[in-house]
Amino acid sequence: MKFDRHFSRLVAIVLALGGALSACAPAYEPDGRHQLPASSGPVPTDRLMAQFFGVSTILFRDGTKAVMIDGFFSRPEWGELLFHKIAPKQERIDKALQDGQVPDLLALMVIHSHHDHALDSARVAQMKGAVLIGSESTANIAWGEGFGGGVITIRGRETISIDPYTITVFSFPHSPGGVEPFLRGEIKEGLKSPAHSTKYREGGNFSYLIEDRGLRVLVHASANFIPGMYANHPADVVFLSIGQLGQLNPRMAKEYWTEVVERTYAKLVIPIHWDDFTNPLDADKPLTPASVPFDFHNAMERVQVYADKADKKVCWGFMPLFKPVDLQAAVDNCPPSSSP
Numbered sequence: 001m002k003f004d005r006h007f008s009r010l011v012a013i014v015l016a017l018g019g020a021l022s023a024c025a026p027a028y029e030p031d032g033r034h035q036l037p038a039s040s041g042p043v044p045t046d047r048l049m050a051q052f053f054g055v056s057t058i059l060f061r062d063g064t065k066a067v068m069i070d071g072f073f074s075r076p077e078w079g080e081l082l083f084h085k086i087a088p089k090q091e092r093i094d095k096a097l098q099d100g101q102v103p104d105l106l107a108l109m110v111i112h113s114h115h116d117h118a119l120d121s122a123r124v125a126q127m128k129g130a131v132l133i134g135s136e137s138t139a140n141i142a143w144g145e146g147f148g149g150g151v152i153t154i155r156g157r158e159t160i161s162i163d164p165y166t167i168t169v170f171s172f173p174h175s176p177g178g179v180e181p182f183l184r185g186e187i188k189e190g191l192k193s194p195a196h197s198t199k200y201r202e203g204g205n206f207s208y209l210i211e212d213r214g215l216r217v218l219v220h221a222s223a224n225f226i227p228g229m230y231a232n233h234p235a236d237v238v239f240l241s242i243g244q245l246g247q248l249n250p251r252m253a254k255e256y257w258t259e260v261v262e263r264t265y266a267k268l269v270i271p272i273h274w275d276d277f278t279n280p281l282d283a284d285k286p287l288t289p290a291s292v293p294f295d296f297h298n299a300m301e302r303v304q305v306y307a308d309k310a311d312k313k314v315c316w317g318f319m320p321l322f323k324p325v326d327l328q329a330a331v332d333n334c335p336p337s338s339s340p
């Protein structure tokens with residue numbers, strides 16, 4: 001197909017350039033102060049815990065009640081994304097769910113329908129008995145996959161109660177740049193895998209404010225915003241996409257931080273969507289930062305500068321892989337970024 005050929009050529013050029021650049025870039029190593037501690041022992045039943053599985057796949061659990069964002073575990077390689085059709089990889093899904101001891105899910109909420117969010121969403125929702133929450137496009141992935149569970153289609157501004165969680169949905173544009181122009185639009189009918197990665201059209205982009213146990217946790221997984229979108233919606237913790245943060249022009253990058261971090265009065269920022277999503281997950285290996293298609297190093301420099309601002313210091317830290325983090329404890333123990 002002409003479209004796919006153009007897309008493949010563009011990404012091949014981006015990859016070649018990015019590969020050359022990343023070969024000379026030093027590896028980013030966060031110091032211990034910016035690694036959130038995993039809680040040890042059994043998962044407590046009276047605390048809101050979060051577990052991170054790369055990109056923006058995050059599990060929230062509160063005793064036996066759990067919800068998840070995206071559920072993306074297959075992580076096909078660049079060669080598969082460009083030149084082959086992709087499909088959920090059952091073995092990788094099984095392994096990640098097992099390594100993370102993921103319980104049954106009440107709901108699985110999808111950010112948008114690109115493959116790095118939605119590829120496995122219906123499969124995981126089916127396996128874990130979850131209601132699938134997402135756009136019409138995400139629903140069409142589910143129908144194509146033969147999903148037999150419930151679907152809640154969203155447009156933004158909905159408040160959904162799934163006891164004990166209250167979930168508020170926000171709609172805003174996807175981050176600009178990179179291959180985004182090639183992946184716009186909607187999935188208009190059931191999409192059955194295997195399918196080329198360019199079939200996974202965006203279909204609308206969402207963030208989720210999840211409230212439980214007195215904590216307000218915002219998952220904002222694409223580097224863009226609408227001014228004022230979080231007015232009257234404060235959050236204690238923001239899981240913030242830094243995927244395209246390094247490439248945004250300086251003014252937009254600053255405004256992104258202001259809208260999503262400062263205007264929500266977040267006490268703790270957790271960077272997400274920074275890892276190379278073409279590498280498989282491995283519980284024993286740290287995630288690799290992505291130089292392509294993201295500028296991870298520039299993104300992290302910006303996070304540090306913004307978080308250290310004298311008048312509005314904000315604490316930030318990375319999640320460990322797979323292991324549960326007690327979010328309230330992370331907020332309580334996290335000093336502002338520049339504190340000794």
Ligand SMILES: [Zn+2]
Nearest residue numbers: 112114174222
């Ligand atoms: Zn995307």
